[in-house]
Amino acid sequence: MRYVERVRLLDYWSIQDSALASEFRHSSFLLMVDRKPLVKKCEDSTKLSFHSYSELQKKLGDYGLSFDSSNSCLLDAVDQNGNEMDAPIDKEDVLRALGHSFDAQFMELRMAMLTIATERERNLLAKFQSLSRWSRTYRRCPKCGAPLRMRISKSAAGCPSCSRFYYPTYSPVAITLVSDPTNSFALLVRHKGSRSGVYTAIAGFAQSGESLEECVRREIAEEVGIPILSAASLNRTQPWPMPDSSLMCAYHAVADMSHKVDACPGELESARWFSRDEVAVALQRTLDDPFLEGLSDNIDDRQKLVFIPPRGAIAHYMIRAWVERRLHINGRSSIENDSLQQ
Amino acid sequence: MRYVERVRLLDYWSIQDSALASEFRHSSFLLMVDRKPLVKKCEDSTKLSFHSYSELQKKLGDYGLSFDSSNSCLLDAVDQNGNEMDAPIDKEDVLRALGHSFDAQFMELRMAMLTIATERERNLLAKFQSLSRWSRTYRRCPKCGAPLRMRISKSAAGCPSCSRFYYPTYSPVAITLVSDPTNSFALLVRHKGSRSGVYTAIAGFAQSGESLEECVRREIAEEVGIPILSAASLNRTQPWPMPDSSLMCAYHAVADMSHKVDACPGELESARWFSRDEVAVALQRTLDDPFLEGLSDNIDDRQKLVFIPPRGAIAHYMIRAWVERRLHINGRSSIENDSLQQ
Numbered sequence: 003m004r005y006v007e008r009v010r011l012l013d014y015w016s017i018q019d020s021a022l023a024s025e026f027r028h029s030s031f032l033l034m035v036d037r038k039p040l041v042k043k044c045e046d047s048t049k050l051s052f053h054s055y056s057e058l059q060k061k062l063g064d065y066g067l068s069f070d071s072s073n074s075c076l077l078d079a080v081d082q083n084g085n086e087m088d089a090p091i092d093k094e095d096v097l098r099a100l101g102h103s104f105d106a107q108f109m110e111l112r113m114a115m116l117t118i119a120t121e122r123e124r125n126l127l128a129k130f131q132s133l134s135r136w137s138r139t140y141r142r143c144p145k146c147g148a149p150l151r152m153r154i155s156k157s158a159a160g161c162p163s164c165s166r167f168y169y170p171t172y173s174p175v176a177i178t179l180v181s182d183p184t185n186s187f188a189l190l191v192r193h194k195g196s197r198s199g200v201y202t203a204i205a206g207f208a209q210s211g212e213s214l215e216e217c218v219r220r221e222i223a224e225e226v227g228i229p230i231l232s233a234a235s236l237n238r239t240q241p242w243p244m245p246d247s248s249l250m251c252a253y254h255a256v257a258d259m260s261h262k263v264d265a266c267p268g269e270l271e272s273a274r275w276f277s278r279d280e281v282a283v284a285l286q287r288t289l290d291d292p293f294l295e296g297l298s299d300n301i302d303d304r305q306k307l308v309f310i311p312p313r314g315a316i317a318h319y320m321i322r323a324w325v326e327r328r329l330h331i332n333g334r335s336s337i338e339n340d341s342l343q344q
Numbered sequence: 345m346r347y348v349e350r351v352r353l354l355d356y357w358s359i360q361d362s363a364l365a366s367e368f369r370h371s372s373f374l375l376m377v378d379r380k381p382l383v384k385k386c387e388d389s390t391k392l393s394f395h396s397y398s399e400l401q402k403k404l405g406d407y408g409l410s411f412d413s414s415n416s417c418l419l420d421a422v423d424q425n426g427n428e429m430d431a432p433i434d435k436e437d438v439l440r441a442l443g444h445s446f447d448a449q450f451m452e453l454r455m456a457m458l459t460i461a462t463e464r465e466r467n468l469l470a471k472f473q474s475l476s477r478w479s480r481t482y483r484r485c486p487k488c489g490a491p492l493r494m495r496i497s498k499s500a501a502g503c504p505s506c507s508r509f510y511y512p513t514y515s516p517v518a519i520t521l522v523s524d525p526t527n528s529f530a531l532l533v534r535h536k537g538s539r540s541g542v543y544t545a546i547a548g549f550a551q552s553g554e555s556l557e558e559c560v561r562r563e564i565a566e567e568v569g570i571p572i573l574s575a576a577s578l579n580r581t582q583p584w585p586m587p588d589s590s591l592m593c594a595y596h597a598v599a600d601m602s603h604k605v606d607a608c609p610g611e612l613e614s615a616r617w618f619s620r621d622e623v624a625v626a627l628q629r630t631l632d633d634p635f636l637e638g639l640s641d642n643i644d645d646r647q648k649l650v651f652i653p654p655r656g657a658i659a660h661y662m663i664r665a666w667v668e669r670r671l672h673i674n675g676r677s678s679i680e681n682d683s684l685q686q
Contacts, residue, residue: 006565013566077553121555129553136552139508140486147484157551166481170552174516174591209499210478210512210589211419211471213463214581223348224355237577239556247552249516251593 012079016157023154026071027055032130038108039127040101046292047119047313050127051106061103065096075133076155077126112244116312117292124314125241132247133157136170144168171247176217177205178233178253179320179329180226187259188281188324189226190307192272197297199308201276201284202317205250218253226273227264230255236329240316250316254329272305282325284310288318354421358499365496368413369397374472380450381469382443388634389461389655392469393448403445407438417475418497419468454586458654459634466656467583474589475499478512486510513589518559519547520575520595521662521671522568529601530623530666531568532649534614539639541650543618543626544659547592560595568615569606572597578671582658592658596671614647624667626652630660 015022030052033040040051053061062068101107111131118124133156140159143150148163159168180189180203190201206221208214218233236252265273284307288294292312311317323329357364372394375382382393395403404410443449453473460466475498482501485492490505501510522531522545532543548563550556560575578594607615626649630636634654653659665671 005561005571006569009562009565125553125555125558127553129551132552142484142486142489144482144484144486144492144510147489150486168486169515169549171513172515172550172552173511174514207511208514208591209471210474210514211467211469211583213467213583214591214593216467219347220351223351227348229347235577235579237579241553241555249550249556251556 008079012076015076015079016155017153019154022076023071026074030054031058031069031074032077032126033058033104034111034130034134035097035100035108037111037131038097039111039114039130040104040106041109041114041118042106043109043117044119046117048109048114048117049119050123051104053104057104061100064103065100071154073134074154075130075137076157077129113293115243116314118314121240128241128243128247131243132172132241133170135243136247140168172241173246173248174208174214174217175205175242175248175250176208176214176221176253177203177250177316177320178218178222178255179203179236179317179324180222180230180255180257181324181329182259182275183231183256185256185330187275187277188321189257189263189273189275190281190310190321191225191265191270194269194271196271197294198271198299198304199297199306200294200311201272201274201307201309202311202315203320205317207248214251214253218255222255222257225266225269227266228257228261230257232256236320236323238316238319242316252316252320254320254324274305274307276307278325280307281310281321284308285322285325288312350421354418357418357421358497359495361496364418365413368416372396373400373411373416374419374468375400375446376453376472376476377439377442377450379453379473380439381453381456381472382446382448383451383456383460384448385451385459386461388459390451390456390459391461392465393446395446399446403442406445407442413496415476416496416498417472417479418499419471455635457585458656460656463582470583470585470589473585474514474583475512477585478589482510514583515588515590516550516556516559517547517584517590517592518550518556518563518595519545519592519658519662520560520564520597521545521578521659521666522564522572522597522599523666523671524601524617525573525598527598527672529617529619530663531599531605531615531617532623532652532663533567533607533612533616536611536613538613539636540613540641540646541639541648542636542653543614543616543649543651544653544657545662547659549590556593556595560597564597564599567608567611569608570599570603572599574598578662578665580658580661584658594658594662596662596666616647616649618649620667622649623652623663626650627664627667630654 032050032052041048042051097108115124137152137156140150143161145166146164148161150159150161152159191204192201204222204225208217215233219230222230233253233255236254238252240250242248242250259275263273288309294309310321374392374394383390384393439450457466479494479498482492485503487508488506490503492501492503494501533546534543546564546567550559557575561572564572575595575597578596580594582592584590584592601617605615630651636651652663
């Protein structure tokens with residue numbers, strides 16, 4: 003029953019500020035400065051670097067810094083807690099020296115999410131970034147403008163004036179791997195602002211009043227201008243803290259290659275069908291170079307597929323499953339004979 | 345290509361206030377007063393009642409009322425638009441007369457959602473309630489307190505002072521039907537504040553940094569105190585506007601009946617295992633009496649299973665699939681040989 007007890011304790015601490023405050027000095031902490039978590043970089047992956055309260059206070063003190071419950075979030079009930087510094091330390095050399103003093107380093111949030119080896123650590127980091135960003139934004143009641151009272155855990159904020167409660171936003175996103183009816187080609191996209199050579203799956207936020215299945219269909223129509231023949235859940239979801247707190251929900255859709263691909267100019271640089279062999283080469287290159295160190299901004303053919311997202315991204319998981327032929331057309335729902343509408 | 349064009353037009357109107365304003369008088373409208381949408385009630389289901397701008401203006405005018413783009417939301421791009429009245433009409437007899445003048449009636453939001461016959465109309469109503477509630481709440485920037493500028497479509501609000509944009513909240517919820525390993529018994533719950541006799545599946549909001557699979561496991565531990573053996577997506581999601589804008593995501597989990605069921609006293613009145621025959625009787629009673637008119641608040645045995653949610657609820661769909669043996673243990677994901685962690 004250990005899992006049940008842990009979950010109930012986490013729930014209790016989320017709500018009870020005084021109980022959480024009394025645990026604060028006995029917790030272990032993850033440090034994040036300027037959206038850069040403190041991590042240890044291994045050869046082909048990354049792990050989070052946790053430290054005790056006393057070690058953190060001492061080493062931050064060496065740089066004239068301190069932290070307390072106002073700029074930290076509750077991450078988990080067992081052995082890890084989070085802390086974030088709002089202090090204005092943004093010079094790279096200070097970060098380097100500080101990271102070095104922990105025998106670790108600060109890494110850009112995106113690269114950390116993409117290369118952390120375990121789902122548990124990725125999800126803790128996503129929670130940390132999401133709660134700290136949300137708690138820095140929600141300072142005033144959107145209804146009446148009064149200052150909000152934020153829980154120490156950052157799991158909610160209450161308005162003392164109009165008694166409303168606000169909870170951290172968490173927005174569902176459908177991310178879809180589109181293949182052709184023979185399952186031999188995949189439609190991948192490159193987003194505006196992304197680096198040349200990295201292609202990925204199509205993703206977009208679900209809108210109010212829309213099921214995830216409708217979201218898949220709408221996003222593909224909006225982004226690449228083609229209708230789909232079918233879509234099915236891949237039974238896998240992932241928290242993702244960029245651009246904001248998102249819950250990525252993996253889907254597989256089938257579309258006919260005879261439709262003209264019409265990439266939405268506002269969002270995409272490129273959208274193209276690739277053969278399984280082409281995608282397999284990019285997958286292998288990504289596995290061999292997980293930090294994408296071989297990525298050049300000056301490649302000749304800007305339409306070329308060079309990398310896919312590294313393994314921390316749900317898109318990596320989906321594309322890899324497709325390359326390895328583990329992703330089938332007409333994914334069987336576990337409800338048989340499902341009618342289209344009740 | 346009609347679907348693609350419609351989706352892109354809806355996206356355009358969501359953002360372009362002036363274009364949407366010029367369509368306003370040519371739209372058709374759904375009316376909602378005091379969380380009561382205007383509907384037509386049929387023998388065993390409900391449908392939304394849409395009306396033209398001129399009809400609505402005329403009939404509302406007969407009651408001294410009017411509407412404009414400030415209290416309406418964009419619902420769809422083809423033939424239905426929404427409107428909501430903030431006018432202080434809450435007397436039942438006025439609503440009855442007004443509904444009658446449209447050859448329709450105002451129905452409580454929950455009962456309307458539970459009895460509307462088509463997924464499309466349920467989702468339009470969910471969108472209407474979610475956007476109108478959100479746009480009434482988000483009046484000031486949570487960061488700086490300045491008045492927000494709301495889009496006519498109610499799809500976003502911008503802060504003229506600090507340039508932040510806010511979007512309607514849409515919170516993912518995992519809803520799970522728990523069965524035993526022989527798939528012969530289902531664990532159903534009755535929530536605090538719900539009427540005696542109505543049992544349903546276990547549901548709860550996903551928290552930041554948590555996948556839906558983790559949410560399923562945590563919610564079952566929190567609410568009924570038991571660990572689960574496995575969980576799988578049922579490939580079905582549904583927008584739901586109560587208590588707030590939620591995206592219900594259906595799961596099936598398996599748990600051992602040997603664990604003591606420990607219903608969380610803060611949330612549940614009761615949590616019990618029922619046999620397939622017991623659930624089948626309640627399902628049939630619900631199908632025969634979809635408006636739950638036979639539900640009495642004075643039943644002798646407050647632990648008795650009398651009804652399940654009517655067919656508009658995703659829980660109805662899940663429970664019915666289980667009763668009809670269309671929901672299998674170890675629901676096969678459409679990715680084969682899935683390892684627990686990448």
